[in-house]
Amino acid sequence: MNVLRRIGLALFAPVLAIVVAVVISSAVMAALQVNPFRVFEVMFDFGETPAQQTTAIVVILNRAVPLFLAGLAVSIAFRMGLFNIGVEGQYRLATVLAAGVGAAVALPGPLHVLLIVLVAMAVAALWAGLVAVLKVTRGVSEVISSIMLNVIALGIASYLLTGPLRGSPEGASIISTAEIPESGWMPSLNGVFGALGLATPPRQLYGFLLVAVVVGVVIAVLLNRTRFGFDLRAAGLSPSAASASGVDSRGMVVKTMLLSGAVAGLIGMPDLLGSTHAYTTDFTSGLGFLGIAVALLGRNKPVGIALGALLFAFLDRSLVPLQIQDFPASVVTIIQGTIVLAVVIANEIARRVALRAAERGSAVPAIVAGDGSTGPGQSASGAASTGGAADGGEGTGAGVSRTAGAGQRSDERQETGA
């Protein structure tokens, strides 16, 4: 009962947001003379043959992995009340350098991959660390500095790509770094489909999916179950209370940004290790910004972020089929945009609803009783007899049975208050 209610509350906001977003974007489509039902039909059409269907799933998962990592990177900073807008620059710079290093060395299989990943994490962490150092030493807002460092990172990345790390021949239409040798590739997970008795798709399911899952679990444990995570969240909930409790807030800013950056460094890895094997001018961009939306959608919780990433990946996949069917691809962007807006609003509504329920639950009757020490069990008796302060608020009796459901209790309050 209690667990169900908590899950219900947690799902309330995002589901509401998605429904509202679907309604709004349908209205926009209708206004653009596009049949929204046809659009949604195309979106959910994964193809006829089993191979087509598994391909669709692979495309969604492959897109979801970097989105998840991006959302995770943003959410770590968010949990401490930092807004890391610099994820975009962090992962792009990290990916180009990792690609360069990966192409320059020759190592046995797993070690080669590990090196590339570590280089990416280190570069992105350092880049994010700059933001933290600026904030801690000079008081520069992380929003401003991370946006500015984005521009610098992208500039450096394209300089590296066209200059020192260039691997493609002169005059090629797409400039790229040298290809990483095969020992630095991540094997795909396509074997899974065979094992599950599904058609093996022509596309490769990124092996990095497993890494992402592990990273997600590690981050979830780190944030929710460890002292470090507690300090981090405490600093996010109330910096002043955290300092008074002994959290070194400056150190925490640096550690949080390093961690956020390290995860940001992984964003480019699925594509780099799984399919492109080189950083190119058309390497996936914009993931850092989408990550902010995904983190919002997932309310900064790893599971939520995973669901948000899957939703965004699902929407992204429908871009190609929609264009084939002659629908404007912008409908997907409209849906994504409205979802983000709706989520922000719905989160706020959910927060207020929860707060009001909590306050109705215990605090208000406590004051009615006048001794400030009344539990929610006493709400009914406290409200019924305002003058009951004389008996020291001990009139628990009837109230206790009502602790079962907050909803019921609040009804009670409204009746007595009227």
Added chain:
Amino acid sequence: MATAGTPAGTPAGLSKGAPGGGGDGTAVPLAVELRGITKRFPGVVANKDIELRVRRGEVHAIVGENGAGKSTLMKTLYGMHRPDEGQILLHGREVHFRSPADAIAAGIGMVHQHFMLADYFTVLENVVLGSEPTRGGRLDRAEARRRIREISDAYALGLDPDVLVEDLGVGDRQRVEIAKVLYRGATTLILDEPTAVLVPQEVDELFGNLAELKREGLTVIFISHKLDEVRKVADSITVIRRGTTVGTADPKTTTARQLAEMMVGTELPSPETRTSTVRETPVLQLRDVTVAAPTGRPPVDDVTLTVREGEVVGIAGVEGNGQAELVDAVMGLRSLAAGTVLLGGDDITAWSTRARREAGLGFIPEDRHRQGMLLDAPLWENRILGHQTRPPAVKGPFIDRRGARSDTARIMQDYDVRAPGPDTLAVALSGGNQQKLIVGREMSARPRLLLAAHPTRGVDVGAQGAIWRLLEEARAEGMGILLISADLDELIGLSDTLHVMLRGRLVATLDPRSVTPEELGGYMTGARTTAGAA
């Protein structure tokens, strides 16, 4: 809902001096009258049975310690929230304000302590902002300028409408704020701690302006806790303590000391046989501790004191005399300009807050919402706060959720924290229950020294008694307690040694068994000095 709690009139109790003719007999209705105003918030004592009678054309001061409920009262009068009980009467007619706009329409203006001015706008633009005179849809500057000049001349405010606010000094800015409310037709002005930001010379100027306003028949409500100023400028005074009006006073016949008594309470605790539990071993020693400020005199200036085992050392003082900075210095939240802090035998001057806490420093902060709790976190996480490095809250690098939950349940049981369970969000608890949780949490760690800053502020009488009892028990067990408070009952009742802090210095050391509240009040306001200064 509008049932006045008590009949109108001067509340019984500590009415000092003559209420100055009251108002019942006079024919002119009162400019502002509040009857039995009660305002409740989740978890705090706000206002209870407030009685306020302000005559037309007077400067009426409302005095009380920080947190006594002055601001809540003024917000009620300004329509920022509605009272749960009681009546507001303006010029004899009852009014119900839904928003400040209603209050402004009824002729009430508020000059906030923190100015609400746009720096890069001119005086004119700031004054008219929000109620611009227009001609053909455009700002009618000529008309605005004319009216501002008119107001400025009528009340001798000396404002130039075309200067940028950025270029003005603090006193001028305040006059712009006053012009703002006058421009909106206010006949009753509320000034919230108007002298807090002014230097003495500017204060005199402000009082000159207030005299002008009075001469023109306007009513001024002046909120302050600076007693000398209040006595200088006010025609009558209402004193608020612990959320309720405790009496009125005539500034001409009342001394600052008498006012101070009314503000902080005179009921001496019932004489109890107190056996001293003070032992020899010092747990906290401050030696020549000085905290520097970016500008001006140091907020804490050369403070030396010792807290021994089983001893409660009280720091009395009017708020803002360095107590908060002293607390920060002991907790390691603010670095020292000079001096040393010793906990037991260790010099902890350079230690981090966490190291200090681990070494046995407990902390009950002055503002529990700011420093004591994570309001949006469950109680069991609040149990961990401040104790992140030791059991039962943690196991190695991991949080012991089960341990924290069960220990929270124990604290709730032992310290009478009334809440549904450890998973309740802290924000849902009343102030008294939140405070009891904090006290229980800090006590559970068995600190050697407990730093208790206003431990019973904003909690109701029941919780107050409980917290006092807990502090006494802890003292008997040998805990050293440094108690900072503005409540004389609390200080005299609990302390073994009493220091008075004034302008960052310890100016007197007193024996709480023999000191009278009058004496204490005298030291606190600087009216009395002693050779026994520390």
